[in-house]
Amino acid sequence: MKRYYIAYGSNLNVQQMRWRCPxxxxxxxxxxxxxxLLFKGSKTGSYLTVEPEKxxxxxxxxxxxxxxxxxxLDRYEGYPSFYYKTEMTLDVKGIRTGKLRRRRAFVYxxxxxxxxGVPANSYLSICGQGYRFFGFPVDKLLEACQYSRERMKYHEGR
Incomplete structure (x- = not known):
């Protein structure tokens, strides 16, 4: 059975994915x-994640x-302690054909x-390369940084 994986962070970077998942x-x-899209993390750094928001x-x-x-990917994402996996069904626009197909995929x-938290510049750069490669708006990454920075300050002030 085919397995599909949803990437939204550093695994948008094709070169990195080719090395990690040949x-x-x-x-x-x-x-x-x-x-x-937002940044959370630990003492070792902050990384992208997603949370529900209408x-x-x-x-x-x-x-x-x-x-x-x-x-x-499980090893890289620190599954199951740092990231967990869940399944989602979404419409995927084919990379070659442009056709929409409904796919069930897992996401961390x-x-x-x-x-x-706020990410390291090196991590942000890797994510940005993936965003540019796929033609995604890099503003999404900057919004995620701003949102996470504001939330971090709010929680520190409590």
Whole structure:
């Protein structure tokens, strides 16, 4: 059975994905409806995640992955302690054909109790490369930084 993976952060970077998951192939692009992109993390750094929020959207890439690729992604994402996995069904615009196909795919979401944070420039750069490659609006990343910075200040002030 084919497995599909939804990427919204550093795994939009094709070069990085080719190295990490050599069996993966790009299926197409989509959007997560009613989700917000934001940064959360730990003492080692802040990374992208998504959380439900009405009216927001997050551009994503859907990859077809092998079992070995999924294991590599589990390790990279710190599954199950840092990120957990959930399944979503979404309309994917084919990378070659432009046709819309409904696909069920898994996505990693950071544990919600993690604190808001601001990413390292190097991580932001890797994500930005993926955004530009797929023609996604880089403003989404900047909005996520601003939102997370404001939330971080709010929570520190409590």
């Amino acid at each position: 069996g993966a192939r790009i299926i197409g692009t989509s959007e997560l409806q009613d989700y917000r 009216g927001c959207t997050v551009p994503v890439v859907v990859w077809e992955v092998t079992d070995q690729d999924e294991l590599a 979401i950071m544990r919600e109790e993690r604190p808001y």
